[in-house]
Every structure is written in C-alpha cells, then in structure tokens.
Amino acid sequence: MPSKSKVTNSKPKITNAQKEAAEAEIREKQKAVNYRTTEYPVEVLVQKYMKGREDDTNELFIPDYQREMIWDEERQSKFIESVFLGLPIPPVFVADINDQENEEDEARLEIIDGTQRIRTLTRFIKNELKLCELKKLSQLNDFKFEDLPLPRQRRFNRATVRIIELTEKADEETRRDIFERINTGSIQLNEMEKRRGIYPGRVTNLIEELSKLPKFRNLCSFSQAAIEQRDPQEFVLRFFAFLNKYKNFNSQLGVINFLDEYLKNANDDENINLEKMQHEFETMIEFVEKHFRDGFRSGKKLNQTTTRIKFESLSVGVALALREKNNLHYQGDDLLNSPKSNFQNYTKSDASSSNKKVVRRIEYVKDQLLGK
Template sequence: MTQDDDIALPDDIDEEEDEGAAVLKVEDVQDVLLYTLDWSVQSLLERIGNTFDINPAFQRRDAWNVYKKSRYIESLMLGLPVPQVVLAEDNKKKGSFIVLDGKQRLVTMKQFAAPSDLFPAFKLRNLEFLTQLNRLSFKQIQGSAEHADFVENLLAQPVRTIVVRNWRTPAVLYQIFVRLNQGSLSLSPQELRQALFPGEFNSWINARSAGSSPIHQARRIKSEDFRMRDAEMLLRGVAFNERVEEYQGDLRKFLDEMCSIGNSAWDARSEHYEELATQVELAIERTIDIFGHRDSFLRFSEDDYVRRFNIAVFDAMCLVLGSPEIDDASLRDNGPRIVDGYKNLCVNNDSFQSALKSTTKTAKATVDRVVLFGGVVEEVLGVKLGIIDRVKTLVATSGSGE
C-alpha cells in the first residue's frame, strides 16, 4: 500500500491504519499451523466472552446495523452458507483464543441468542425469507410453538472455524488477517491491537477516545468510530508524547509497545496518561483555533489544502502545539503568521513535503516534521520548545533514520 496520504484510497482503507508492514522472514511464518473445527452456534455462544475474549469495548463500536445482524441470523436458521471464523490460540492464556476474523458475527450471535449487559439484545428486522419472524426476539421465537424449530436450527447450526497455532509474533497475525480479508473490510490494526494487548490502558484508550469531542472534531466524525480510528489517534498522541525518543520508524511496533507498557504501568501512571490525553486534546483545540476547522490537519499544496485528513500533520501538530511552553493568548494573536509559515514549509521545503507525503513513518520524517514546524512556532512566538530537543535525539539514535 502506498504511504502517500493524499492518494484517494478505497472507503475501507484509511491512511492512519497503514502502519507499515513489519519485516518478516520465512522462518517467522513457516511453523504456523492451521486446523479446522466445526462448532455449533450453541458451543460458540458458551465460548464468546469466555475463552473467546472479545473486549467489551468492541460492543460500543458496533459495525453492523440491526438489518445486517438479522440477515446473518436468518442465514444460520436456514443453514445457508456463512463465512468462516478465524481464531488464533492465545500464547499467553492457555485455552483462550484471539478473534482474527468474525468478531462481528460472534457478537451478533451472542446479542441475539444469549444477550447480557455487555451484549444487548435485538429483534429481527427486514428478513428476506423468514418474514414471519420480523420484530421478534430470540425469547419470543423460543416461546412460540409455531416458530420454536427455528431456534433449534440456529443453535445446532455448525460454523466452520479455522484456528492458527504456533505463531511467533503479533506481526504474523497482522499479516494473516490482512491476507484473509484482502479486498474486504477487515479488522483495522487498532481493532486487532485490542485482542493482542488486553488491559486497562487499552480499555482506557477506547473509552477516552470514544468520548473525546476534540478527537472527533479533528477526524471530522460525529461520534465514536467503529473502525477505532479515533482510538488510534489518541494512542498515537499519547505514545509520541510519552516516548518519542524511542521511535525508530516501525510505527506498528511502536504503538504495540505503548499498549504493553501502558497496561503494565497503568496502576502507577494512569493519572499521567490522563494528562497526556488532555495535552493531545489541547493541541487539537489549538490547531482548530488557528487553522480553522475546515483547514486543520490537512497538507497544503500549491494554492489550497488537500481535502483529506493527514495523519502525519496530526502527529506534528499534537507534538508541537501541545507544548506547555505555548501561551494560548500569544498563539491566538500570532495564529495567521504560524499558518503562513506552515504553508510555506508545505510548498517550498522539500524535506517537509516528503515528511508529509512519502516517507511519513521513518524516524527522520518524524524529526523533520516536528523540527521544521516547531521552528516556525518558536520563531513566531519567541519561545523555546522542549519537544524539538527531544525529537532531535532520534537523529543520533537511528542513524540516517530511513
């Protein structure tokens, strides 16, 4: 996939989800084993939320509407073909599985046939064949002598499941789910990250981003995003503010490590992470204040902004404009000069252009974005930004940074 954030990508792909493929060798994947199981819906219902550890945060970001859920349940009741579920054995928790593909289908089964507070019930709608079951819940169908057979059919229906065993690193699972879903709406890296790194930090990232008006404004969405792009934005903001000095160009690994570190340190550092999230939101508000909502987090080209959210610009704005050395009143008064300086970088500085368009994920690109834009802010406001010295250490630690 191209790294040019401005190329028109299909609707199911977003630039912030293209975190770059980890370098894998043949030996990383050649020992991976696959085996198949045919579990009945009844057996799956007993496992969902138990040995199939589906993070409750997923349910808040439901990707399917009631009509799609209803058609899936109708297919199971009639024995029509349904897609397979793909799992990976959890290397850290014996007897448990990570859902690689089929999360929404499993959630739909649970919501309909075994609802709970975490899996809220729904009634069937807009069925194509079993129209007599429209507007009925599982309990209503189960309690009807006329329709009870459909419940038995549903619970007994086998669902083909493929299980991945002997995987070595999360990068292997990323590669598997990408290939499994080539050309369809697969899990985003952030969705898979919830399964690979469960814990309080990850749950907090989900909840905090779901309720963050500034993040939604920046991403131009009205509420929480079912693809978890808002969660990934907050994770990026926290990760770069927390440990930018350690970034070496592998974005996926960097974000994975932040999840692991955050989960381990949550009890001791939860208040600190809250402060970082507030800093990210402050940077967003400052960006919108001086650029305007319409032009914020966009790359400028020639004589106008490219009308596509640019995650590289977002990263730079969060690091620079979230700086505690900045005075809000001074920033507001000098906003037009900062905007002009940013436009000038976008048009006339080759390094800055490259850092926003092509080699966006390298350590050098991160340095260039922050140092060049931060330099504009320093000059205009007459302040010294600590973040610039922090990112400059990447040049020494990463060699060329490429």
C-alpha cells in the first residue's frame, strides 16, 4: 500500500504590508455612527408613531425602503405576550433625520429596524389585534386591549422599549446599510436578487440592461454600495411598474408585492413591446438630463441618490407627460425647488404610499410639465 505523501500548505503567509493595508482599509471605510440609547413607554412610542401619520408629520415614521407589515396575527400575539411577561425585547433602531433638502429641521425619527414591533403595539392598543394562539398566557386568547382591566392596560402602556437612536450625522446610505445588515445579514438575497431568480424573462433582462446605462447611473449618483445592492435595477423596475400600473397600486398589498406582480405579468406577456419600453426609459432620461440640472441626485453636494418616491414621481411624471406631448419643453427647476411647489411635500422621504398619494404626486409632475 503506497505511503501517503505529507500534505503541505502552499498558501503564502499574510505579510506585514498586507496587514497594514487591511487595517488602513478598515479605518478608511469604517463609518462613525454616533448613537444614544434610551427607553420609551409603549404608550409614548405609539403616540409618536400615530400622531400626524395621516399627513406624514408623525415624529416616529417608517421610511420608503422599509418592508410592509409581514407578521401574521399569531406572531403579533406572541410579541404582545412577551411584553406582558416582561421578556427581553430586541431594541428598536431609529435615526434622527436632518433633511438636507429642506431648511426646516423637524427632528423626526426614522425607524431603521423595529417596524413590525411598532405596528404590532399600535394595532393592539387600537383594538385592531385580537390575541390568538398564546401558550404561556392562554387565558388571554381572544382578548383585545379594551378587554383588559384598566390597571393592566396602564401597566402595559408603561412597559418600556429600548431605543437605539442614531444621531443626525448618519446619512441615508448608512441607515439603509444598517437596515440591510440587521434584517438580512450578508448571505441572504435582497428583493431584486430574489426577483432575478424567481421572475426570469425578457423584461427582467431589459431592466438589467437599462440599469447599466452610464447616463442613468450618473443622473442618480448611485454609490458603490447601492449598485451592489442592485438599487439601479429596482429603480428601473419601479419606473415601468408605476408608469403602467400606478392607478392600480394597492397600498394594502405593499410596494414589494406590487413590483413582484408587475414583473411576473410583464415577463409572461408575449405581446409586450420591449423596444417601446426601452425608448420611453431612454427618452425620459434624456429629458431629465436636459431640463433638471440636479437629475435624480440629492444632498448638499449632490452626491447622493434621491429617495425612491422622488425618483418614481419625477421619472413617471415626465414619461406620462411625454406620452401626451412628445416635443415637450420645460424651462427651469421651479417644479422641484420652488417654495410654492408642492413637489417637496408630495415626495417627502417618509411620504406614505396610499393609492391616492401615489396618483397625486405622479400626476402633479405630469400636469406641471404640461402646464395644466
């Protein structure tokens, strides 16, 4: 029987120069995230979330990039049970928002992680959640908040939730990065990566192609992190989905399901005109480049990508106007920047996505361009 040869590790050792280079890279790319930790009673958290929610002025708000309500009632009930039992609850991450595009600082708090918990607490206190499938506190099954004795209601409202609050120095990219790392980790796929695998087809391929257009990426000023997270592809998908189906948007189904359904149906449509789609997208890009000096950029240095809501409102509004008048011309940036313009209010980064508001902000852009 032949003797086994000794296996040697031929991989070269890490040199001191490589170690120094790695340390330098960490220091360069490490983001200084200033934060403070506090605790709020449940009652206060719900109040901060509810007061002003209808007109998008609530102090504690859910941003556009966040997920929809995905917990079912059983999971919501178990979370409420944990509060009753006094079990440790993961902290809610929020960020103090200082909107660089508006002079007025409203000191609002954007929820980075914890929307399911905040929504669940709100639903329970508003008597919209009936507890179910509880094992530890089975006697509470079928209870709503209003069914509890007053002393128990008060004690529940006084239960505290720990809040980790990023200071106003954290920019949107940092907040999104934290959200992704908390919710998905580094090995799970984001929504666009999932769509590429679940909904392959001609439209998916077209979206991939258009997302790489240099002019488009320049007008949006995508960061490398955003490109790696496939934000350009999502922006293109949003353009086509809202352009063709914005009046059918159902806020209860949520943006993710809306985009998924559009992409699936578009790929299945044998009669879809890919050349027309490409032409409309490229024509819209040309118009924006010519008539809006900042494009889809934001921030004081115009080195950040604007919010998804502003992108879809402006891009779709432009495309709809061009459908009605293909030789359209627009002078100036009053539509975007004028204090008299409603564009800023309609497209706040925290603006809600009800059907009425989606239609309003898209058609506002279209009508302004057409002089209506």
